[in-house]
Amino acid sequence: MKAVRFNQFGGPEVLEVIETDLPVPAADEVVVQVRAAGINPGEASIRKGLLEAFYPTTLPCGEGSDLAGAITAVGDEVDGWSIGDEVVGWVDTRSSHAQSVAVPAAHLVPKPDGVSWEIAGSAFVVGSTAWAATDAVQPQPGDVVAVSAAAGGVGGLVSQLLVERGATVLGIGSLENAEWLQSKAVTPIDRSGGLDAVAERLRAAAPDGIDAFVDLFGGGYVQLALDLGVPGDRINTIIDFEQVGKNGVLGAGSADGSTAQVLGxxxxxxxxxxxxxxxxxxxxxxxxxxxFAQLELRRTRGKIVLIP
Ligand SMILES: NC(=O)c1ccc[n+]([C@@H]2O[C@H](COP(=O)([O-])OP(=O)(O)OC[C@H]3O[C@@H](n4cnc5c(N)ncnc54)[C@H](OP(=O)(O)O)[C@@H]3O)[C@@H](O)[C@H]2O)c1
Known part of the structure; x- marks a missing residue:
C-alpha cells in the first residue's frame, strides 16, 4: 500500500509517498482502508520540527490522525466491529495519511450515511479541538463570545457550537469569510488593519463587553481579549501556549476532546x-x-482532505 513519509524536517517538499506493507491489527485494533483523511496545521508544524519539545519525532516519520473508511481486518479481542463496517476515527500514531491504517477499536464511531467521506475523514482533530475549546469557556445562553480564525477548520465548528449553546458569537476573520459566518448566525468581525483595529470593531459590536474569547490563531489575540476585559478563565487558546496559565488563561485542545463519545x-x-x-x-x-502547500497559506475555510 501507499503511505506518506518524511525523512527530514522541512517544508511540504520533504513529503513523499512510499510503498509499504499493509498493517496487521493488534488484538485491540482493526485495519481501516482509508477513504478520506484530513490534514491539519499541527502536522505541518511537526514536519518542520517546530514541536519537538512537545511531540518528538523519529525519522522516517508518517503523518495523519484523521480518517474515515471501511474495516478490512479485525483484531482478536475486538467486539462490536466487523469487516466492511464504515467508520470515522483517529490514530495517535501519525499514520492515517495512507491507504490502510491500524486503528484502536476504541477510536471509532460508525459513519452515518448522510455524512460524505471527505467530511467524515476530517472530523476528528477539528471536532475534538472545537468541542474542548468551546466547553472550556463555559458558554451560557446570552453570553457574547469572540472567536479568532472563526472560519477555519476548528473555528467554523467552535462558532457553530457556541451558537448552539445560545451565545452571541463575534467571528473574527477576513472579509471573504463574512458571508459564510453570517449564514451560521455569527457576526463577522473584519480582521484587517491589525489588532487595534480588531479591538475597536469588537468594542463597537459588543458595547456591554465580551464574556468569553476562543483564540484559534495566536499572535496577540489572548492579550487583546484580556485588554478588552475578558476574565482569563474564560479565555481559551489552542495555539498561544506561552499565555496558558498566565492570568488564568486556559489551553484546552484536541487532547481534551479525544474520545469516541465526543467524536460521536x-x-x-x-x-x-x-x-x-x-x-x-x-x-x-x-x-x-x-x-499542505495550500493548507500552509492559512486561508482555508473548513478542511483540506487527502483521498488515498
Ligand atoms: N491545541 C490543539 O489541540 C490544536 C488542535 C488543532 C489545531 N490547533 C492549531 O490551531 C490553529 C487553527 O487550526 P485550524 O485547523 O483551524 O487552522 P486552519 O483551518 O488552517 O485556519 C486557518 C484560518 O486562519 C485564519 N487566519 C489567517 N490569518 C489570520 C490572522 N492574521 N488572524 C486571524 N485569523 C487568521 C483564516 O481565516 P481568515 O482568512 O478568514 O482570517 C483561516 O480560516 C492552528 O495553528 C493549529 O495548529 C491546535
Missing amino acids: EVVTRLADGRLELPIEATYPLGEVQAA
Whole structure:
C-alpha cells in the first residue's frame, strides 16, 4: 500500500509517498482502508520540527490522525466491529495519511450515511479541538463570545457550537469569510488593519463587553481579549501556549476532546445539519505536497482532505 513519509524536517517538499506493507491489527485494533483523511496545521508544524519539545519525532516519520473508511481486518479481542463496517476515527500514531491504517477499536464511531467521506475523514482533530475549546469557556445562553480564525477548520465548528449553546458569537476573520459566518448566525468581525483595529470593531459590536474569547490563531489575540476585559478563565487558546496559565488563561485542545463519545457528538451534528464542515479542497495521496502547500497559506475555510 501507499503511505506518506518524511525523512527530514522541512517544508511540504520533504513529503513523499512510499510503498509499504499493509498493517496487521493488534488484538485491540482493526485495519481501516482509508477513504478520506484530513490534514491539519499541527502536522505541518511537526514536519518542520517546530514541536519537538512537545511531540518528538523519529525519522522516517508518517503523518495523519484523521480518517474515515471501511474495516478490512479485525483484531482478536475486538467486539462490536466487523469487516466492511464504515467508520470515522483517529490514530495517535501519525499514520492515517495512507491507504490502510491500524486503528484502536476504541477510536471509532460508525459513519452515518448522510455524512460524505471527505467530511467524515476530517472530523476528528477539528471536532475534538472545537468541542474542548468551546466547553472550556463555559458558554451560557446570552453570553457574547469572540472567536479568532472563526472560519477555519476548528473555528467554523467552535462558532457553530457556541451558537448552539445560545451565545452571541463575534467571528473574527477576513472579509471573504463574512458571508459564510453570517449564514451560521455569527457576526463577522473584519480582521484587517491589525489588532487595534480588531479591538475597536469588537468594542463597537459588543458595547456591554465580551464574556468569553476562543483564540484559534495566536499572535496577540489572548492579550487583546484580556485588554478588552475578558476574565482569563474564560479565555481559551489552542495555539498561544506561552499565555496558558498566565492570568488564568486556559489551553484546552484536541487532547481534551479525544474520545469516541465526543467524536460521536460531532459526527451526529454533521449528519443532522447542526454542524457544517466545508470542504475547501481534496487531493489524491500522491499530491500530498500540494495539499499542505495550500493548507500552509492559512486561508482555508473548513478542511483540506487527502483521498488515498
Ligand atoms: N491545541 C490543539 O489541540 C490544536 C488542535 C488543532 C489545531 N490547533 C492549531 O490551531 C490553529 C487553527 O487550526 P485550524 O485547523 O483551524 O487552522 P486552519 O483551518 O488552517 O485556519 C486557518 C484560518 O486562519 C485564519 N487566519 C489567517 N490569518 C489570520 C490572522 N492574521 N488572524 C486571524 N485569523 C487568521 C483564516 O481565516 P481568515 O482568512 O478568514 O482570517 C483561516 O480560516 C492552528 O495553528 C493549529 O495548529 C491546535
